[in-house]
Amino acid sequence: MKKMKISLKKVVGKGYNRFWHFKGRYRVCKGSRASKKSKTTALWYITNMMKYPGANTLVVRKTYRTLHDSCFTELKWAINRLGVSNHWEIKESPLEMTYKPTGQKIYFRGLDDPLKVTSITVDVGSLCWMWIEEAYEIMNEDDFNILDESIRGQVDDGLFKQITLTFNPWNEHHWMKKRFFDAPYDPDILAMTTNYMINEFLDAADRKVFETMKEQNPRRYRVAGLGDWGIVDGLIFENWIEKEFDIDAIRQMKNIKSAFGLDFGYTNDPSALWCGFIDPSNKIIYVFDEMYEKGMSNERIHTKVTKMGYAKEQITADSAEPKSIDRLRELGLSHIRKARKGKDSINSGIDFIQDFKIIIHPRCVNFLTEISNYTWDVDKFGKKLNKPIDDFNHLMDAMRYALEGFSLGNTFSFD
Structure with missing residues (x-):
């Protein structure tokens, strides 16, 4: 296969240069809707799976049934966007993607079946990357710690272990804020915020949705539009x-x-x-x-x-x-x-x-x-x-x- 050259400017667009090149253990991106975070993440995994022959990826959401219409679909989109569909085998039952030239795999698991998350054995290389989409759904930090511990052991030369978390920041009291965004500087953590304004692929109608939200529902706009933490005060149900x-x-x-x-x-x-x-x-x-x-x-x-x-x-x-x-x-x-x-x-x-x-x-x-x-x-x-x-x-x-x-x-x- 010919070596691919990916133009970040053309394929990904602006706003994700640090995200794309970061190699620390925790890459955490909170963002508004339409901020490209999920699509950029999908593009990164497909590109880098082909770049690093020993890498395998585990994609996780809190429940398995939500994976097909989110991460799985985004990764299929990324394969087509990059024009490499001939090099990937895609299975829907169970969800799985294989890079045919090397046998590397992308696995999909839900936290509703924890044994399947912690018992993955790879045939080629090592399980070194994990993508947790809608990480906000994981409300118990101990559940994340179990996932964190599953990315362990030796990796091939040139590889690195990394967990990527992408989510909409609905609640300022979520454990991720303290652990990643309020923590003192740590070279192993990239915690960033993105919003729809860096998405140059949106058309005028898409942008109008956010401008209308800004006028009519500023509280929601702060989170869904700007990617800020949701300030939760006066909860109706605490029982x-x-x-x-x-x-x-x-x-x-x-x-x-x-x-x-x-x-x-x-x-x-x-x-x-x-x-x-x-x-x-x-x-x-x-x-x-x-x-x-x-x-x-x-x-x-x-x-x-x-x-x-x-x-x-x-x-x-x-x-x-x-x-x-x-x-x-x-x-x-x-x-x-x-x-x-x-x-x-x-x-x-x-x-x-x-x-x-x-x-x-x-x-x-x-x-x-x-x-x-x-x-x-x-x-x-x-x-x-x-x-x-x-x-x-x-x-x-x-x-x-x-x-x-x-x-x-x-x-x-x-x-």
Whole structure:
């Protein structure tokens, strides 16, 4: 194979020169949406896997099922962007990529199966690189330490061991801030922040989204636009823990009832399905599954819910979308019903849930992100208002809909 010459300016663009050439152990990049961090990282791994014959890479997210539509897709894009698809073998079951000239591999694992993360044996060279995408999802620093320890041992001459973390910085209290961004200078750490303004590949319509956000939602713009840490003050729910539990065992417990809620979205907001159990006697809510995806038609929502195994469940959906509810019922979600809502329904639902202990399964990463950022709104003077922010609320709303029958009394109507 001919030696490739990659033009950073043409392929990657500006803003990532230090990131591209850094060889210390920890390369940490927090950034806004559209800041190129994931695409640049994908390009780096494909380029350098071909440059270093002994290198193998492990790509990790908190849950395995989220890898296909994120890192795996980004790496396939990078292979095509670099014009080297003939040199890579790509498998989807299980997810795996092999550089055919040498046999080097890119492995994909989720923290929801820790044994598979720590027991990887490579055929060629050494496992020296790791990419943790959406690292914000890893809320327990000990989980990261386990990953850190898996990149160990001797490497071939010329190679180096490195872990790359990329994420959106939703919460200033996350352990990564103290460990990487607030730490004294360490030559083994590159901690950087990027935002959409260094992405010269965005068109005018893309940039307008951020300019509108800047005017209409400055709080979100600070994080999603500029890549700053999210300042979390006035959390609505502090009565929760993240803890793995046996879903089937909980389902068999006395007094346990299942509950499902659906919040509609499309272009800018995700459609969100909340799946949980409630134990009214012991005041415990268990959150065990979720759907969280943008651009979903009613047909796709039906297909996804059916694939998840919840088509026959009683689902309470946002009553602002009666046509969508009717369509989903026609498609086969026969037990879907509209939420009753009403005056003060948001605050009443919040009051009800605040009396419970909420136990969240680690695979519910979007729910964990929302509940750790769902706060009371403030006025222009910074005074707290008696209403939640209109953000991080899709699964929060879906949870309220799901539990409506327990807080208001259970009725069932198709009206």
